[in-house]
Amino acid sequence: MTSKKKINKKDIAKLLSEWSQEFTVFVPWRDEGVAKWAKWDGKDASFLDWYRNTIVPPKAIFLPPVEGMFSFQKGKEGYHIELPPSDRRKELIFGIRPCDAKALAILDMIFSDTYEDPYYLARRKNGVLVGLGCVNPYDSRFCTSLGSSPTDSTNVDLMLTDVGDELLVEVITDKGKELMTKTSLAQAATQADEARARGEREVAYNKVTRQLDTKDIEKKLLANFDNKDYWEKIAAKCISCGICTFLCPTCYCFDINDELIKNQGERFKSWDSCAFPLYTKMPMENPRAEKWRRLRQKVCHKYEFYPINFDVIACTGCGRCIRLCPVNWDITQTLDSLPTKEKVKLEK
Numbered sequence: 001m002t003s004k005k006k007i008n009k010k011d012i013a014k015l016l017s018e019w020s021q022e023f024t025v026f027v028p029w030r031d032e033g034v035a036k037w038a039k040w041d042g043k044d045a046s047f048l049d050w051y052r053n054t055i056v057p058p059k060a061i062f063l064p065p066v067e068g069m070f071s072f073q074k075g076k077e078g079y080h081i082e083l084p085p086s087d088r089r090k091e092l093i094f095g096i097r098p099c100d101a102k103a104l105a106i107l108d109m110i111f112s113d114t115y116e117d118p119y120y121l122a123r124r125k126n127g128v129l130v131g132l133g134c135v136n137p138y139d140s141r142f143c144t145s146l147g148s149s150p151t152d153s154t155n156v157d158l159m160l161t162d163v164g165d166e167l168l169v170e171v172i173t174d175k176g177k178e179l180m181t182k183t184s185l186a187q188a189a190t191q192a193d194e195a196r197a198r199g200e201r202e203v204a205y206n207k208v209t210r211q212l213d214t215k216d217i218e219k220k221l222l223a224n225f226d227n228k229d230y231w232e233k234i235a236a237k238c239i240s241c242g243i244c245t246f247l248c249p250t251c252y253c254f255d256i257n258d259e260l261i262k263n264q265g266e267r268f269k270s271w272d273s274c275a276f277p278l279y280t281k282m283p284m285e286n287p288r289a290e291k292w293r294r295l296r297q298k299v300c301h302k303y304e305f306y307p308i309n310f311d312v313i314a315c316t317g318c319g320r321c322i323r324l325c326p327v328n329w330d331i332t333q334t335l336d337s338l339p340t341k342e343k344v345k346l347e348k
């Protein structure tokens with residue numbers, strides 16, 4: 001289902017006000033120099049001028065860094081448990097980039113697998129994604145090597161493409177169709193608008209110059225799994241800060257803890273990272289005490305284990321881990337430098 005409209009950029013604030021009647025609207029926001037997602041303030045749509053992508057990905061809306069699961073109270077007859085209110089408002093993410101929408105689709109797979117996560121899934125069910133094509137992608141981005149593009153509309157409900165003073169609007173899903181019935185600000189797009197959008201998409205695609213050869217990547221990683229020399233070299237400069245995992249839109253590891261004061265408390269989950277030495281600590285051993293094992297886990301999880309389980313590489317090529325790593329560790333260099341046939345026999 002695809003039908004096209006357009007909306008003037010000057011009307012975006014009005015549009016967001018209309019949608020705010022029903023949804024909690026999130027937009028890109030600058031907070032002390034850091035671009036992240038925030039509830040719209042009801043006025044400012046200037047993000048359209050400066051926004052390239054947020055540092056903190058939109059997974060933080062669906063999988064908050066810290067989230068209460070339930071509170072509990074210990075009484076004479078055992079524990080009384082109270083769940084958080086379930087009548088949450090619907091959330092609308094305005095301007096999500098295609099790579100981050102794809103990341104949510106990747107997270108959906110794990111959170112709806114054997115152990116469903118009701119907290120994440122409830123938010124996703126109620127959420128609406130309004131995508132905005134990425135016309136000025138960062139140099140670190142390599143989404144086109146992973147089957148996507150800066151204007152990929154696959155995982156959003158509505159897709160917007162910047163065509164100068166206006167945004168071309170494509171309805172992608174039923175949710176997107178319903179959203180467009182809640183506004184009268186859009187007009188029918190002309191063939192000239194559509195031709196312009198096609199041109200912008202091509203320009204944006206060609207701006208992604210970083211490439212990664214993913215052919216046989218799972219086999220190469222499997223063949224190098226025990227290549228300690230290689231992984232030690234790759235991990236040498238990593239300082240195990242965890243930034244690349246916290247800010248990766250497809251990383252989802254979390255810890256669960258109880259906070260207890262006398263007889264009452266709260267159980268909460270919080271982001272965790274396989275980059276931390278304590279992450280896999282168990283009473284008798286720690287299978288990833290050494291840094292190279294942890295970095296290997298991160299790379300193999302995304303490019304080997306996830307494809308085996310879900311048939312998709314759990315990396316969108318958003319480039320955050322490259323752009324934001326304090327020691328310039330680069331996942332594309334890591335994968336490009338995997339020893340191949342000369343040193344390692346690939347499976348036939």
Ligand code: SF4
Binds near residue numbers: 239275327329
């Ligand atoms: S961001 Fe860089 S230094 Fe920090 S854990 Fe990741 S690879 Fe290591």
Ligand code: SF4
Binds near residue numbers: 249250
């Ligand atoms: S591994 Fe890096 S490039 Fe891939 S999705 Fe995560 S942050 Fe983005």
